[in-house]
Amino acid sequence: MTGEGVDRVAQDARGAGLSGRAARWTARVLTIYPEMFPGPLGQGVVGRGLQAGLWDLQVMDIRGYARDKHASVDDVPYGGGPGMVMRADVVAAAVDAAGEAAAQAAGAPVPLLALTPRGRPLSQARLRRLAAGPGAVLLCGRFEGIDERLFQARACEEVSLGDFVLSGGEIAAMAVLDGVARLLPGVVGSAASLDEESFSGGLLEYPHFTRPRDWEGRAVPEVLLSGHHGQIAAWRRAEAERATRLRRPDLWSAHRGGARGRAVRN
Numbered sequence: 001m002t003g004e005g006v007d008r009v010a011q012d013a014r015g016a017g018l019s020g021r022a023a024r025w026t027a028r029v030l031t032i033y034p035e036m037f038p039g040p041l042g043q044g045v046v047g048r049g050l051q052a053g054l055w056d057l058q059v060m061d062i063r064g065y066a067r068d069k070h071a072s073v074d075d076v077p078y079g080g081g082p083g084m085v086m087r088a089d090v091v092a093a094a095v096d097a098a099g100e101a102a103a104q105a106a107g108a109p110v111p112l113l114a115l116t117p118r119g120r121p122l123s124q125a126r127l128r129r130l131a132a133g134p135g136a137v138l139l140c141g142r143f144e145g146i147d148e149r150l151f152q153a154r155a156c157e158e159v160s161l162g163d164f165v166l167s168g169g170e171i172a173a174m175a176v177l178d179g180v181a182r183l184l185p186g187v188v189g190s191a192a193s194l195d196e197e198s199f200s201g202g203l204l205e206y207p208h209f210t211r212p213r214d215w216e217g218r219a220v221p222e223v224l225l226s227g228h229h230g231q232i233a234a235w236r237r238a239e240a241e242r243a244t245r246l247r248r249p250d251l252w253s254a255h256r257g258g259a260r261g262r263a264v265r266n
């Protein structure tokens with residue numbers, strides 16, 4: 001990777017050596033605010049995984065690829081209008097450097113994800129596919145976004161966090177990375193908790209309860225105190241189905257459609 005724009009945050013934070021580096025799931029984030037990272041990604045299970053070298057985070061400052069002495073990454077929009085637009089030539093230089101470094105480390109091309117509000121909404125299924133690969137390059141926009149020709153010229157998947165507008169792609173990139181990192185082997189203590197959580201089986205998760213047994217006049221459902229694993233599993237399944245049916249009719253009909261399809265195929 002060309003040196004100037006690169007800030008190897010994770011490596012600095014850990015002071016780790018290079019052994020095993022290529023095999024690690026590696027995120028390369030392109031941003032004009034590299035100091036925002038690792039931010040929340042340095043905390044909790046995902047942060048502990050980063051510290052332990054279970055995944056790697058490299059942050060590249062897009063300004064390191066600017067072409068003028070002011071390190072400009074943006075310019076006024078053709079056609080007029082408010083705000084500034086990120087330059088395709090500067091962003092492409094950063095994207096190419098990250099892509100080459102990623103491909104070299106992984107021995108194969110690594111997906112390039114651009115965080116944009118017009119992208120495909122992020123899903124647990126997409127996170128799982130990403131986690132199964134060698135890593136990703138994540139491009140964070142700012143201002144009014146990036147010159148359209150960048151998307152035409154580079155194979156890039158646009159990913160959205162939802163139907164709302166953030167001031168930059170960094171928080172969206174952190175959401176992607178938090179979601180991926182917790183799926184990587186060893187990051188979350190109990191792999192079973194990943195299988196049972198929301199979206200994994202096409203349903204929302206069942207409700208949880210812990211001590212105290214009675215709180216503000218509300219008791220824990222009796223079945224959870226029974227010690228009967230079969231009944232507990234059946235209750236949880238029914239609760240997951242009920243929550244999905246009531247809260248997310250879209251997920252529920254997709255789930256029902258999938259179940260019907262499986263029944264017909266079998």
Ligand SMILES: C[S@@+](CC[C@H](N)C(=O)[O-])C[C@H]1O[C@@H](n2cnc3c(N)ncnc32)[C@H](O)[C@@H]1O
Nearest residue numbers: 115116117141144145160161165166168169172
């Ligand atoms: C202020 S926004 C640009 C919004 C753009 N002018 C529009 O109307 O769609 C700046 C950057 O924030 C990021 N961003 C904003 N909302 C996002 C979302 N819902 N999902 C992912 N990234 C988002 C993108 O990287 C975007 O380029």
